[in-house]
Amino acid sequence: MSILKLNYIKFFFIFYLLNFFSCDVFEKKPNEMSEKLIWTANDEYPTVIECENVVDTKDRLNCFYEYLYEYLSNNLKNSPDVKNIEFNDSIMIKIIVDKNGNVYPSEIIFKNPEYKSEKINSIIYELLDSMPKVIPAVKTDYGVKVKSQFDLPLILNIKK
Numbered sequence: 001m002s003i004l005k006l007n008y009i010k011f012f013f014i015f016y017l018l019n020f021f022s023c024d025v026f027e028k029k030p031n032e033m034s035e036k037l038i039w040t041a042n043d044e045y046p047t048v049i050e051c052e053n054v055v056d057t058k059d060r061l062n063c064f065y066e067y068l069y070e071y072l073s074n075n076l077k078n079s080p081d082v083k084n085i086e087f088n089d090s091i092m093i094k095i096i097v098d099k100n101g102n103v104y105p106s107e108i109i110f111k112n113p114e115y116k117s118e119k120i121n122s123i124i125y126e127l128l129d130s131m132p133k134v135i136p137a138v139k140t141d142y143g144v145k146v147k148s149q150f151d152l153p154l155i156l157n158i159k160k
Helices: 003-022 057-077 119-129
Strands: 087-097 103-110 137-139 144-146 148-158
Touching: 057 119, 057 148, 087 119, 137 148
Parallel strands: none
Antiparallel strands: 087 103, 087 148, 137 144
């Protein structure tokens, strides 16, 4: 064999080895978590400082819902933007609490679509954006804070 052929064989052999071992096909990641984790009874829902002392999981979640309801209704009543609006409908706010404790709505659904109000939407978005951070949900079997989503029903009866 000529030296040129040996160099080509070495080149292709090295190239083949580099390609083979650079692939992630054989790499195992034992601690990798899936995107959507299954919620168990031991996991902790998001909460606020006012509800931290509540021991029962469902009572703590109810305390968090009540806190959000009070926060939204009190701030809506006192909002100067609401003074010129008349509105009577129930809405469902799909709320996300990210793993950093930020609260924001992913969607606001009006029971009666003909009463859908962009003004109400923007007020609720502003209120939730200005809300103090909360304690995020914790996936206890991994010991990590996780993003969570839940629905908050709200009845709005605003009169001029």
